[in-house]
Amino acid sequence: MKQGIMLLIILCLLALSGYALAESEIESRIRALEETLKKQEETIKSQQIMINELKEQIKKDEVAIIPENKEQPTETKKETKATGLFGGSALSNPNISLVLNTYAYSSNLTTDELKNRGIFGYTTEGISRRNGFNLDAAELAFFAPVDPYFNLYATIPVTEDGAEVEEAYFVTTSLPEGHQIKAGKFKSGFGRLNSQHSHVWDFVDNPLPYRAFISSDDSGIDEKGLQYTYLAPLPFYTILGVEILQGENKTLFGSDAAGGAHAYTAFAKASLDVSDNATILFGPSVITGKTKTDTVAANTDFTGDTTLYGLELTYKWKPTKYHGFKLQSEYLYRTQCGNLTDLNPGGTVQRLDRNQDGLYIQGVYLWNRWEFGARYDALGLFKDDYILAGVKQDQGRRPWRMTGMADYTFSEFSLLRLQYNHDESDVTGKPNDELFLQFIFTIGAHPAHQF
Amino acid sequence: MKKILITFLIMFTFSTPAFAKINIVATLPWIGSLASDIGKDKVAVKVLVKPSQDPHQIEAKPSMILAAKNADILIYNGLDLEIGYLPLLIESSRNTKIQPGQVGNLDCSQFINVIEKHEAVDRSMGDVHPLGNPHYHLSAQNILGVVRGITQALCSLDPEQASFYKTNLATFEAKLKEKRKQWARVSLKGKRFIAYHRFFEYLAQEFGFQIVGYVEEKPGIPPSAGYIEKLVETMRRSKPDGIITTTYYGKEEIDSLSQKTGVKSIVIPHDVGSALDINDWFSLMDTVLKSLQ
Numbered sequence: 078m079k080q081g082i083m084l085l086i087i088l089c090l091l092a093l094s095g096y097a098l099a100e101s102e103i104e105s106r107i108r109a110l111e112e113t114l115k116k117q118e119e120t121i122k123s124q125q126i127m128i129n130e131l132k133e134q135i136k137k138d139e140v141a142i143i144p145e146n147k148e149q150p151t152e153t154k155k156e157t158k159a160t161g162l163f164g165g166s167a168l169s170n171p172n173i174s175l176v177l178n179t180y181a182y183s184s185n186l187t188t189d190e191l192k193n194r195g196i197f198g199y200t201t202e203g204i205s206r207r208n209g210f211n212l213d214a215a216e217l218a219f220f221a222p223v224d225p226y227f228n229l230y231a232t233i234p235v236t237e238d239g240a241e242v243e244e245a246y247f248v249t250t251s252l253p254e255g256h257q258i259k260a261g262k263f264k265s266g267f268g269r270l271n272s273q274h275s276h277v278w279d280f281v282d283n284p285l286p287y288r289a290f291i292s293s294d295d296s297g298i299d300e301k302g303l304q305y306t307y308l309a310p311l312p313f314y315t316i317l318g319v320e321i322l323q324g325e326n327k328t329l330f331g332s333d334a335a336g337g338a339h340a341y342t343a344f345a346k347a348s349l350d351v352s353d354n355a356t357i358l359f360g361p362s363v364i365t366g367k368t369k370t371d372t373v374a375a376n377t378d379f380t381g382d383t384t385l386y387g388l389e390l391t392y393k394w395k396p397t398k399y400h401g402f403k404l405q406s407e408y409l410y411r412t413q414c415g416n417l418t419d420l421n422p423g424g425t426v427q428r429l430d431r432n433q434d435g436l437y438i439q440g441v442y443l444w445n446r447w448e449f450g451a452r453y454d455a456l457g458l459f460k461d462d463y464i465l466a467g468v469k470q471d472q473g474r475r476p477w478r479m480t481g482m483a484d485y486t487f488s489e490f491s492l493l494r495l496q497y498n499h500d501e502s503d504v505t506g507k508p509n510d511e512l513f514l515q516f517i518f519t520i521g522a523h524p525a526h527q528f
Numbered sequence: 529m530k531k532i533l534i535t536f537l538i539m540f541t542f543s544t545p546a547f548a549k550i551n552i553v554a555t556l557p558w559i560g561s562l563a564s565d566i567g568k569d570k571v572a573v574k575v576l577v578k579p580s581q582d583p584h585q586i587e588a589k590p591s592m593i594l595a596a597k598n599a600d601i602l603i604y605n606g607l608d609l610e611i612g613y614l615p616l617l618i619e620s621s622r623n624t625k626i627q628p629g630q631v632g633n634l635d636c637s638q639f640i641n642v643i644e645k646h647e648a649v650d651r652s653m654g655d656v657h658p659l660g661n662p663h664y665h666l667s668a669q670n671i672l673g674v675v676r677g678i679t680q681a682l683c684s685l686d687p688e689q690a691s692f693y694k695t696n697l698a699t700f701e702a703k704l705k706e707k708r709k710q711w712a713r714v715s716l717k718g719k720r721f722i723a724y725h726r727f728f729e730y731l732a733q734e735f736g737f738q739i740v741g742y743v744e745e746k747p748g749i750p751p752s753a754g755y756i757e758k759l760v761e762t763m764r765r766s767k768p769d770g771i772i773t774t775t776y777y778g779k780e781e782i783d784s785l786s787q788k789t790g791v792k793s794i795v796i797p798h799d800v801g802s803a804l805d806i807n808d809w810f811s812l813m814d815t816v817l818k819s820l821q
Contacts, residue, residue, distance in 0.1 A: 225629065228619055248619060250627055255597065257622045308597055308622050314590035348590030353578060356589050398582045398777065446750070488749060489585075489612075490651060520651070523608070525616040526587040 171221035174521035178213035178276045181514040182206050197504035198463050198472045199433065199456060200328060201372045202293035212237060226251045243299060255308045265298040266318045266344050267362040269389040269407055279441045281496050281513045284454035285478055286409040286435025290385055292328045298364065300326060302338060314348040324366040329383060331370035340366030355394040358528065362387040373417060379429065381415010401443040410434040410460065430464040433457060452480040476502035490519045550686050553599035555610050556583060557800040558665045559636060561808045563603060566679050566696045570689050579801035582776045584748065588613040596621035599632065601685055603678060606637030607662035634681050639673035640664050643729060654746025666816055667730040668708055671809060675700055707810055714817045720768045724778035727798065740768055743781055763789040774798035794819050
């Protein structure tokens with residue numbers, strides 16, 4: 078019996094010890110697991126701390142100097158982003174804009190009287206405006222760089238008579254310093270108003286000297302040819318230019334004056350900033366060529382040579398966007414000599430010498446979105462010689478005109494203008510009182526703010 | 529006569545001496561100021577737009593054409609801000625170095641993250657900038673990108689002085705780091721302002737304030753009376769923390785709004801040089817932030 082109990086106790090002990098053994102094994106495993114967990118937790122914690130530190134570091138170090146290799150991405154970025162300089166447009170499209178220039182017109186003269194209203198001794202060309210509504214043009218303009226060497230411009234005014242190419246030319250962009258060539262059909266660099274489009278003028282129409290010597294309408298010297306300009310390396314802005322032109326301008330040369338290119342121009346323009354807000358631009362111009370025209374006097378033909386000299390002066394003061402003043406003046410002097418053929422039956426051929434001048438002076442005051450302007454223009458101011466066969470002719474009254482103008486700019490792209498002219502350019506003394514209400518609108522590519 | 533000719537010839541030949549400074553033409557004052565900070569005495573900086581002028585409405589004056597002609601590098605804001613005069617200026621300058629695509633033609637907007645890009649715009653929405661908001665210089669993050677870009681360009685134009693430019697950049701960045709710590713203490717978070725023009729969007733983003741309305745009915749278009757009336761009403765209800773504008777326009781408008789609503793009007797100097805004590809970009813930011821508080 079004792080033996081049996083002993084065995085049982087031994088067995089029990091064995092079992093207990095076995096259990097104890099098993100128990101301790103499990104415990105140690107659990108402990109190990111716990112430790113591993115703790116370690117992992119610590120690792121995570123330390124990692125979190127590191128992450129936080131890094132975050133802080135990044136925040137702080139946004140300002141730090143970037144290492145060399147990081148500069149690379151900025152460069153690739155550079156190529157993919159549009160510069161915005163030429164409107165950021167797709168390459169397939171040039172920049173396109175449309176300018177609508179339209180006006181209502183009223184004169185004390187009839188449309189027929191206007192058509193026949195030349196300036197005696199200067200031109201027989203009349204005024205092509207009509208009482209009522211007029212459409213000057215819807216002017217399409219295209220421009221874009223051609224390649225790294227050329228920029229291309231085309232201006233195509235669409236009128237009721239159809240579309241015409243007013244300007245289509247290229248300009249070089251990669252000639253050596255200071256040199257530039259323009260060729261195609263373009264507005265000559267002669268004078269101030271002449272080289273501008275009529276829709277950027279301060280007044281609806283061109284002044285009398287322009288009408289008498291350059292063109293009866295607003296087209297100006299707009300010719301096929303080649304222009305070379307040089308921006309001189311001087312401490313102030315000086316541009317020198319020469320042109321060879323076909324010479325087809327109706328008023329100046331007549332449309333078939335010679336068999337080839339026969340007109341030459343030369344001009345210089347200099348500019349100084351007289352103060353932070355004020356700038357002057359001035360310079361002389363000259364254009365010369367052969368002339369064959371029927372606009373000297375009624376029923377005549379004229380063949381000869383013409384030279385037109387010009388002096389321009391522009392002063393602009395603009396302290397702020399909404400306040401400023403512009404003063405602009407041009408003096409033109411024309412010499413012409415040749416033969417005047419009387420087309421009447423039994424008419425004769427006589428030598429004609431014309432030395433005549435003209436001047437306009439205009440001022441425009443800018444106040445908020447309003448502009449107020451005044452202009453005076455006159456012909457035969459200092460010189461008015463019309464010498465037929467050696468005999469100086471009586472020219473009668475001196476032609477002159479006064480203009481008042483007010484315009485309102487809704488935005489950079491739209492303008493409404495009211496203008497009144499009192500014109501005393503007629504030899505009989507009959508005045509022409511004109512009233513204009515003009516609208517100019519621009520859509521499409523942003524226009525350039527030329528000086 | 530001969531003497532005059534010879535003098536002219538000498539002038540022409542020596543107009544670009546070999547050890548000349550790098551000629552930098554910058555469109556806006558803050559760009560010129562950054563370029564000076566990096567280039568110091570190794571560069572000559574000419575700024576085209578005066579701090580008193582509206583950067584949207586600049587004419588290509590002949591003197592600007594002359595400056596562009598003599599430039600080794602033209603640095604500009606981009607995003608169409610200079611669209612009215614810069615293309616014309618670049619062409620008229622007859623300067624091959626600053627033509628698009630050259631190292632000497634540097635558009636700073638390429639170094640920043642542009643906001644407010646518009647997919648479809650037309651001008652009935654006012655003078656919007658389709659490429660994004662171009663007034664990005666009141667932001668430390670943007671300036672950091674720009675100043676690095678300028679340094680990079682100067683280094684490639686003038687590799688001999690590269691280490692000089694890089695040292696100046698490091699100095700600039702160290703100062704910027706310091707300043708950012710200071711500016712971090714400026715609390716503008718949650719403030720709400722009415723602005724005259726979309727001029728402060730990047731600043732608002734960086735400093736956590738809000739622009740809740742504009743005095744301009746549409747960008748670049750002065751407000752109508754009806755619009756102002758509505759604005760006054762909303763302002764009376766919502767009580768914003770201030771009406772802000774830049775020094776070059778909008779002052780009269782925001783003053784009259786302030787009188788009607790009791791909300792204070794704040795004129796913020798918009799560029800380096802627009803107030804006497806603002807002689808670089810840092811002092812510009814200091815003043816801007818101070819005036820917003």
